[in-house]
Each structure stands twice: as C-alpha cells, then as structure tokens.
Amino acid sequence: MTDSEKWAWLTLFVVTLTATAYIAYVGLVGNGPAAQAVFALMALTAIPASSRRHLKGCRLDERERGIANTALLAAFRALLVAFIAAILTIGFSKGWDTSINVPLWVLSATICWAAIFVLTVEAVTTLVLYRRRLHA
C-alpha cells in the first residue's frame, strides 16, 4: 500500500470518527457552539507521517503526483457543485430577497463540514484511482 493510500484510509477513518462523534454529541447535548469542539478530532489526520504527504514535496513520483492532483481537483469540483446547489436551494426555497442571520458558530461549522467533504471526496478518489487502470 502506498503512502497516499494510507493517507486516504486514515482520512476516511478520521472523517467517520468525527461525524459519529458529532452526531453522538448533538444527540446528548444538543446542537450549538459547544458541539464545534468535536471538529478538533480532524487534527488526528496529521499524526502519521503518511498523512503529511503534501508537505513532503518531491516524495511522490509522477504517477502518485498525477493521482493526488486529480483527486484534489475532483474534491474541489465537487465542493463547487455542492456550493452552487446549496445556494440555489436556499435561494429558491427562501426567496432571493430573504436576509439570513446566523450565529458565527454556524459559519465555522459549515466551513468544517466543507473541509470534511473535500477530504472525503479526495480520499475516495485517491483510492479509486489507485485501483483502476490509469493512463497518463
């Protein structure tokens, strides 16, 4: 298993752990600013050396770099699609002239979920690309 695949599996584990902890926390305590503490679990992705692949620079060879770039691109494209879908959904359901007033913790939680979404898509794409026939 390559470093990139190890990183992908670890990321999926941490994402699952974070989502499970968040759901459990919200179920017990309720949604609110305190529940944001669960997102600190995402720091676990930095523990093993294989998770720091982006900081290692030239440690990836051309095939691994190609897969990493494709996975990152896929993740941000998916985020863009999700962002546009969310904007359109809110716009059409609430009305385009509606003002929304949300507390700051909702904004920070949204950013954390977006990061989780990007990491998940990147990790899954990485694992898929390592398994399928890839033409450079």
Add this chain to the structure above:
Amino acid sequence: MPDAQPEIRNHIRRLRFEHGEMTQDQLAKMAGVTRHTIMALEGGKYFPSLLLAFRIARAFGAAVEQVFEYKESASAN
C-alpha cells in the same frame, strides 16, 4: 483524433530478469520512482512520461523502443 486507445506495451519484467533478476525495488530506485509505480507499469496500469521511459531504458542500458512498444490500434488514425 484516434477513435480507440492505443496500447503501449513494455518488456520491463523480461528485462529485469535478463539483468540478473533485478528486483522491482532496485529498478524503482534507479528510475527515481516507487516500487508501486514499477508494479503498475508491469501490470499495464500506467503509461509513463517520456522522462520516466528514458530513465527506465537507461537503467537497462537499452533504447526506449527496446523497453516500450507502441501498438497502434486498427481504428486509430
């Protein structure tokens, strides 16, 4: 534009054994890639860049054409 995907075959596995049963790890180090990439190349799962193709050929002391074989499909232009 070609209609079908052309094939690039390689003789890396045969050349490794002809060069004193060179291991994938040894070849990977000589070519500056990981062993997984050599495995992917041998399995036909990856087409290398021109630079990597030259590096692998140099590791065997051979020409690129002796290591990689371009096979044009019938439907390609």
